[in-house]
Amino acid sequence: MATKPSIGDIGARHWAVVAAILIGMAMFLLWMGRNPICTCGTVELWHAALDSGNSQHIADWYTPSHIIHGFLFYGAGWLLLRRRPPGERLILAVSIEAAWEMLENSPIIINRYRDATIALGYTGDSIINSVADVAWMALGFAFARRVPVWVTVAVAIGFELLALAVIRDNLTLNVLMLAWPIEAIKLWQSGG
Template identity: 80%
Template sequence: MSRPSIRDIGARDWLIVALILTLMAGVLLWAGRSPICTCGYVALWHGALDSGNSQHIADWYTPSHIIHGFLFYALGWLVLRARAPGERLIFAVIIEAAWEVLENSPIIIDRYREATIALGYTGDSVINSVFDVAWMALGFAFARRAPIRVTVGLAIAFELLTLWAIRDNLTLNVVMLVSPIEAIRLWQQGG
C-alpha cells in the first residue's frame, strides 16, 4: 500500500476533522444545545423558514456553509499555500467549528434576533451544526478540485437562489449581522 502524497487529504487528516467535530458537538451539548430538533425527528431537508430551520441536516442556509468552504479553501491557498491540503482542511474545519460554537452563544443568537429576519431564532441543533461543518468541508473539497470559474459561478448561483427563495443569503446575512440596514430588513420581511 502506498503512502498518501503531500497533495492528498489523508486518513489522519479526516481523523483530526472527526475529533474536531466531536469536540464541537460536546461543547454545544455542554452549553445546552439540543442534540436534534425539539420536534423529535431529524429531516434530511427542511425548507420552511420556521422553528425547524437550523435544526435538521440541510436547509436554505446550507448553501452558505458550502460557500464558506469555497472561501476557506481560497484563504488556505493564499495564506497556507506551503501546507498540505489536509492541514488547510483542518484549518477550515477549526474556523467553521469555532463559528458554530459562537453562533450558538446567547450573544450571537440575540444579535440574529435583533438585527436579522431570524426573529424567532433559538440557535442550531447539534446535528445541524455538525452538518453545517460537513457542508463546509464539502465546499472546500469541491473548490479544491473544480476550476475557479466553476466555483465562483456556483457561489453566485447559490447566493441568487437563496436570495430568490428566502430573501436571504450569505452576503445579506453578514451585512445584517454586522451593520443592519433597515431597508434590507423591511424587504426581507416582505415589505
C-alpha cells in the same frame, strides 16, 4: 505494497482530526445546553420551510452558505498557506467553522440575530445541524479543491442568487445584517 500519500492528499489522519474536532464541538454544544436534534423530535435531510425548523435539521436554505464558507476557506488557504498540505488547510478550515458554530450558538450571537436580522424567533442550531453545517463546509472545501476556480465562483453566485430569490436571504446579506444592519433590507426581507 501500499504507497505513501503524496503531499497533495488529504489522508486518513487528517480526516481523523476533522472527526475529533466535530466530536469536540458537539460535546461543547451539548454542554452549552443545545438540543441534539430538533425539539420536534424528527431529523429531516432537507427542511425547506422558513419556520422554527430552520437550523434544526441536516440541510435547509442556509446550507449553501456553509458550502460557500468551504469555497472561501479553500481559496484563503490556497492564497495564504499554499505551502501547507491541503489536509492541514482542511483542518484549519474545520476548526474555524466549528469555532463559529460554537460562537453562533452563544446567547450574544443568538440575540444579535434576533435584534438585527429577520430571524426574530431564532433560538440557535441543534447539534446535528451544527455538525452538518461543518460537514457542508468541508464538502465545499473539497469541491473547490477539485474544480476550476470559475466553476466554484459560478456555483457560489448561483447559490447566493437562488437563496436570495427563494428566502430573501443569503450569505452576503446574512453577514451584512449581522455586522451592519440596514433597516430597509430588514423590511424587504420580511416582505414589507
